[in-house]
Amino acid sequence: MTTRTATERRARAKVEYDAFLATCPSRQLLDRLSDKWVVLVLCALGGEGGDGPGAPRAMRYSELARLIAGVSQKMLTQTLRSLERDGLVTRTVVATVPVTVSYELTDLGESLHGTTRLLRAWAQDHMDAVLARREEHDAAS
Amino acid sequence: MTTRTATERRARAKVEYDAFLATCPSRQLLDRLSDKWVVLVLCALGGEGGDGPGAPRAMRYSELARLIAGVSQKMLTQTLRSLERDGLVTRTVVATVPVTVSYELTDLGESLHGTTRLLRAWAQDHMDAVLARREEHDAAS
DNA sequence: CGGAATCCTAACCGATACTG
DNA sequence: CAGTATCGGTTAGGATTCCG
Numbered sequence: 001m002t003t004r005t006a007t008e009r010r011a012r013a014k015v016e017y018d019a020f021l022a023t024c025p026s027r028q029l030l031d032r033l034s035d036k037w038v039v040l041v042l043c044a045l046g047g048e049g050g051d052g053p054g055a056p057r058a059m060r061y062s063e064l065a066r067l068i069a070g071v072s073q074k075m076l077t078q079t080l081r082s083l084e085r086d087g088l089v090t091r092t093v094v095a096t097v098p099v100t101v102s103y104e105l106t107d108l109g110e111s112l113h114g115t116t117r118l119l120r121a122w123a124q125d126h127m128d129a130v131l132a133r134r135e136e137h138d139a140a141s
Numbered sequence: 142m143t144t145r146t147a148t149e150r151r152a153r154a155k156v157e158y159d160a161f162l163a164t165c166p167s168r169q170l171l172d173r174l175s176d177k178w179v180v181l182v183l184c185a186l187g188g189e190g191g192d193g194p195g196a197p198r199a200m201r202y203s204e205l206a207r208l209i210a211g212v213s214q215k216m217l218t219q220t221l222r223s224l225e226r227d228g229l230v231t232r233t234v235v236a237t238v239p240v241t242v243s244y245e246l247t248d249l250g251e252s253l254h255g256t257t258r259l260l261r262a263w264a265q266d267h268m269d270a271v272l273a274r275r276e277e278h279d280a281a282s
Numbered sequence: 283c284g285g286a287a288t289c290c291t292a293a294c295c296g297a298t299a300c301t302g
Numbered sequence: 303c304a305g306t307a308t309c310g311g312t313t314a315g316g317a318t319t320c321c322g
Contacts, residue, residue: 017211025264026180026257028272034175036315039167061284070158072316077285087274098283099322108270115263116167122256123166129249131169133228177295202304213296218305239303240302 032086037079039116040068045089045105046113056113058092058104088112173227178220180257181209186230186246187254197254199233199245229253 021027033039041064047054049067059067065076080103083089088109094100105113162168173179182205188195190208200208206217221244224230229250235241246254 013210017209021177021211025268026261028268029260029264030174030180032271033171036162039171065284068158069154070162073285074317075315078315085275085278086271087278088271093284096283099285101284108267108274111267112263115260118259119170119256120167122253123170126249126252127166127169130173130227130229133249134226137226137228206304214305215297216295219295234304237303240305242304 032082033116035079035082037068037071037075038083040071041076041079041083041089042105042109042113042116044068045103046110056105056110058102061101061103064103083109173223174257176220176223178209178212178216179224181212182217182220182224182230183246183250183254183257185209186244187251197246197251199243202242202244205244224250 043049044064044067045056045059047056049059061076061080064080065071065073068076071079080089080091084091084103087106089103089105092102092104094102184190185205185208186197186200188197190200202217202221205221206212206214209217212220221230221232225232225244228247230244230246233243233245235243
């Protein structure tokens with residue numbers, strides 16, 4: 001039983017590692033944030049919609065769609081659903097005709113929004129350096 | 142010329158927004174970080190490889206492959222190449238036989254590693270709450 | 283207005299095999 | 303040892319159409 005092929009060992013390692021990845025908190029967070037639109041929705045609901053920061057506020061579906069101009073309604077809906085599922089935004093339906101739906105950050109959502117701002121800060125401070133390195137590197141090819 | 146169809150307007154908005162997304166620093170950073178293995182490589186080179194933090198250090202290709210057990214060599218190479226391109230890691234080749242290659246974080250890379258730690262902190266503090274909300278939500282379906 | 287359902291394509295990514 | 307090259311399955315996500 002000590003005779004295991006390299007392939008078997010690799011397969012085993014993979015399973016264990018996948019399990020680790022699946023349960024690692026920071027990976028779970030990154031999987032969430034890596035969704036192209038999550039951060040933008042967070043920004044919009046966090047009040048950073050119209051140039052410059054503002055107070056977090058509730059927004060209607062169509063407001064979000066207009067503000068985050070490039071998003072398809074499929075992705076916007078999908079993003080909002082997953083954020084709602086994770087307790088980061090609330091979804092409120094008012095039974096007018098036609099129906100009115102508004103979204104708002106929860107406390108948890110605002111907390112996450114605060115963290116994404118730190119990311120943004122790093123990006124704003126260092127991303128130009130990264131891009132410069134990239135150009136240098138490409139030029140030196 | 143003021144008569145534009147909704148489709149035309151949407152197409153226009155999409156192009157503009159894609160351009161915005163492509164040049165927005167925080168989006169560029171997130172695109173980088175969203176790569177499944179980037180953060181793990183950063184952690185490994187940052188010294189968080191063998192449980193608990195350590196000092197950043199240079200590592201060989203095979204060391205990384207062993208530490209980040211689940212990664213395919215294709216993805217590891219691809220990840221390292223892109224990190225090198227962005228000036229976040231250095232690649233050093235020593236012409237022994239067989240050849241020896243080692244990778245190390247640059248200052249920029251260490252700086253980014255520091256930021257990903259903040260993410261990890263948020264994840265560790267709040268991710269359980271998120272998961273709890275998720276289960277509640279799924280149960281209430 | 284705020285979606286849901288369907289179709290369809292491009293990109294990603296793992297597995298495998300080969301190389302200097 | 304440290305890769306490159308290629309193939310094939312899976313999936314993300316856009317466009318479109320329909321619905322309460």
